[in-house]
Amino acid sequence: MKKQLLLTMLFVLSFGICATAQKPPRGGGHVAPNMGTPTDILEKDDGYGSKLNVGICFAPTFSWLYPHTEGYERNGVVFQFHTGVNLNINLTKGKNFYFTTGVLYERLGGKLTYVDNVEIPGLIITPGTTTNRTYVAQYMTVPIGITLKTTPHHNFSFGGNVGIYNSFLLGATNRDGYFFMSGQAGQEPELWERQKNKYNECALLKEAVYGGIGVEYCITQSTRASLYLNYAHTLTNFFKGRGQAVNSMTGEPLKAKMGYAEIVLGVNFF
Numbered sequence: 001m002k003k004q005l006l007l008t009m010l011f012v013l014s015f016g017i018c019a020t021a022q023k024p025p026r027g028g029g030h031v032a033p034n035m036g037t038p039t040d041i042l043e044k045d046d047g048y049g050s051k052l053n054v055g056i057c058f059a060p061t062f063s064w065l066y067p068h069t070e071g072y073e074r075n076g077v078v079f080q081f082h083t084g085v086n087l088n089i090n091l092t093k094g095k096n097f098y099f100t101t102g103v104l105y106e107r108l109g110g111k112l113t114y115v116d117n118v119e120i121p122g123l124i125i126t127p128g129t130t131t132n133r134t135y136v137a138q139y140m141t142v143p144i145g146i147t148l149k150t151t152p153h154h155n156f157s158f159g160g161n162v163g164i165y166n167s168f169l170l171g172a173t174n175r176d177g178y179f180f181m182s183g184q185a186g187q188e189p190e191l192w193e194r195q196k197n198k199y200n201e202c203a204l205l206k207e208a209v210y211g212g213i214g215v216e217y218c219i220t221q222s223t224r225a226s227l228y229l230n231y232a233h234t235l236t237n238f239f240k241g242r243g244q245a246v247n248s249m250t251g252e253p254l255k256a257k258m259g260y261a262e263i264v265l266g267v268n269f270f
Helices: 002-022
Strands: 052-067 078-090 097-119 125-149 156-180 190-193 205-220 223-234 256-269
Touching: 052 097, 078 125, 078 256, 097 156, 097 256, 125 205, 156 223, 205 256
Parallel strands: none
Antiparallel strands: 052 078, 052 256, 078 097, 097 125, 125 156, 156 190, 156 205, 205 223, 223 256
């Protein structure tokens, strides 16, 4: 009888020790990951919400001009790019709201068609010639904006941004194409094209609003890649304004706003 009671007590004690050993410690313990589901690196990454992160970006851009001068028409898109360094500052504990700035090098432009007086080198000035002109301007740009991001899931997060591009002109060029009439009966107009030249009639300052949406992916706990699609529209005249850039045939000042779409590829480091 005593022997059976002793065996019963030993069994109960052994069961209690095993149960205690298998119970996770208070506050949570290590649970083996499920190898069949993806690991959320961002959810374990304290750097995701760090106060400051720096990144580099490159963006193919498609820009065009909206002319506001009578007789001028938009004539196509200019393909260029921007590149630079961006800076993001986390403003909330929830890691969803960032202040964004940086320094960019931008190349933008547009194409216009208009009627003007054209000087043919070594020949004559031909009045009323239809001219196709391509503008390309270079800027140093400081963006100021905000970026909103969703809570990450399976290493992905989605975002949206809005802000202002503050730009300073570095230089500009133009290239002209026009049809030259020889004056001979029955002869078709001949297309002439000039080499690009330095252009001095762009505005020194450019202000533009921008906005876009995108997606970010965590490569490592300290590195993320991003893809954003942005649209920007200038608030200022592309040209200097009254008395600066004018049509030589009418004397009317040139005015145009610019629109451009960007495919922004970036990498951020925490």
